[in-house]
Amino acid sequence: MDVITAVLLGIIQGLTEFLPISSSGHLEIAKTILGDNSLPKESLLMTVVLHGATALSTIVVFRKDIQEIFQGLFQFERNDEFYFSLKIITSMIPAVFVGFFFEGLITELFHKNIFLVGLMLWVTALLLYLANRAEVTERDLNIKSALGIGIIQAIAILPGISRSGSTIALGVILGIDKSKAARFSFLMVIPLIFGSMAKSILEIDSQVSEISILSLSLGFIAAFITGILACKWMIEWVKNSKLWYFSVYCLIAGSVAIIFELL
Numbered sequence: 001m002d003v004i005t006a007v008l009l010g011i012i013q014g015l016t017e018f019l020p021i022s023s024s025g026h027l028e029i030a031k032t033i034l035g036d037n038s039l040p041k042e043s044l045l046m047t048v049v050l051h052g053a054t055a056l057s058t059i060v061v062f063r064k065d066i067q068e069i070f071q072g073l074f075q076f077e078r079n080d081e082f083y084f085s086l087k088i089i090t091s092m093i094p095a096v097f098v099g100f101f102f103e104g105l106i107t108e109l110f111h112k113n114i115f116l117v118g119l120m121l122w123v124t125a126l127l128l129y130l131a132n133r134a135e136v137t138e139r140d141l142n143i144k145s146a147l148g149i150g151i152i153q154a155i156a157i158l159p160g161i162s163r164s165g166s167t168i169a170l171g172v173i174l175g176i177d178k179s180k181a182a183r184f185s186f187l188m189v190i191p192l193i194f195g196s197m198a199k200s201i202l203e204i205d206s207q208v209s210e211i212s213i214l215s216l217s218l219g220f221i222a223a224f225i226t227g228i229l230a231c232k233w234m235i236e237w238v239k240n241s242k243l244w245y246f247s248v249y250c251l252i253a254g255s256v257a258i259i260f261e262l263l
Contacts, residue, residue, distance in 0.1 A: 003212070005034050006046070006219035013050040013219075014057070014226025018186070018234040020165025020246045021253065022124055023054070025117045028159045029257055032114055046219060048196055053220040055193040057227030058186050061235075065187065090143055091150030091188045098154040099196065113159065114261040120160025121254030128162075128247035131169035139175040141184055148174065153188065160254070163189060165246065172243070182235060 012030050016023040027047055059066060072081020139145075152170045156163040164185050171181025 003215050003218055005031075006212075006215035007222045008034065009046065010050055010053065010219040010222025010224075011226050013054055013223040014228075015230050017051070017054040017223075017227060018164065018231050019237070020124065020128055020162045020168060020243070021250055022117075022121060022160050022162035022165065023051070025121055025124075025160035025162070025253075025257075028117050029114060029253075032260075046216065048193075049216050049220055050223045051193045051196075053223035054227040054231075055190050057224050057231055058190060060228055061231045062183075062187060065183070087141060087143060087146035087184070088188050088191070090146045091153060091184075092192055093147070094150045094154035095157065095192050096195075098157055099192075114257050116158070117160035118254040118257030118261065120158050121250045121257065124160065124162045124165050125247045125250035125254065127166050127169040128243045128250065131172040132243040132247065134173045135175070137175035138177060141171070141176050141180060145171070145174050145176065146184075146188075149184070149188070153192075160257075162250070165250070169243065186231075186235070 009027055009030055012026055013023050016026045024047060027050065069081045069085060072079050073085055075081075149167050149170050152166045153163055155161060156166045164182075167185040167188070168178065168181045171184065172178055176184075
């Protein structure tokens with residue numbers, strides 16, 4: 001993978017991670033359009049690294065929230081921070097299970113499977129449409145809701161299903177306030193991304209290591225910088241906008257991807 005392609009993918013990742021339009025799906029579409037010839041493992045490694053960059057940008061933007069969570073945990077009491085952390089851990093279980101038992105299948109799916117991306121973008125569009133029609137209440141996020149959101153997050157490993165879109169949408173469908181659902185959605189993925197990134201880097205073999213370290217580094221930097229800039233205003237956009245806007249976009253993007261693949 002050349003440097004220019006890596007930087008462009010980094011910018012795409014940074015701009016799309018915080019909107020409910022599937023950053024992984026857009027990365028796969030971009031890889032095909034840009035003529036990336038990476039092997040499946042190489043392609044997945046780049047995707048994981050770029051997601052790691054936007055996870056780091058999430059930490060920067062939500063640093064005060066994360067600091068409060070850790071301060072509450074170190075009090076060693078059953079306070080709000082303790083229960084919030086418990087919900088985060090609960091939400092991670094389904095994704096860890098899928099990643100552990102279906103790693104090979106996931107690797108193959110992240111390799112120019114544009115028809116699948118288009119179909120999954122349609123699924124994202126449906127979820128966002130249903131969420132837009134759901135009646136929002138002031139219901140708090142409980143352990144059962146966290147597990148449900150964790151299950152949809154595991155399904156969103158598929159390229160084309162927006163992780164943030166599907167988790168926020170399910171939260172809204174469950175009656176959780178959109179801002180609370182968005183905050184939980186962005187924070188719950190941080191441990192998973194860094195864990196997946198570390199695992200992928202440790203498992204690099206001689207073939208995969210042929211990816212230019214410079215390409216990985218510049219892609220990471222591009223995604224990190226654009227992620228910080230995008231996160232600060234896109235989060236507010238997600239919380240204040242009608243979700244059907246994004247539903248229409250995903251429907252169109254999915255249709256274009258399917259037509260492109262068929263032709």
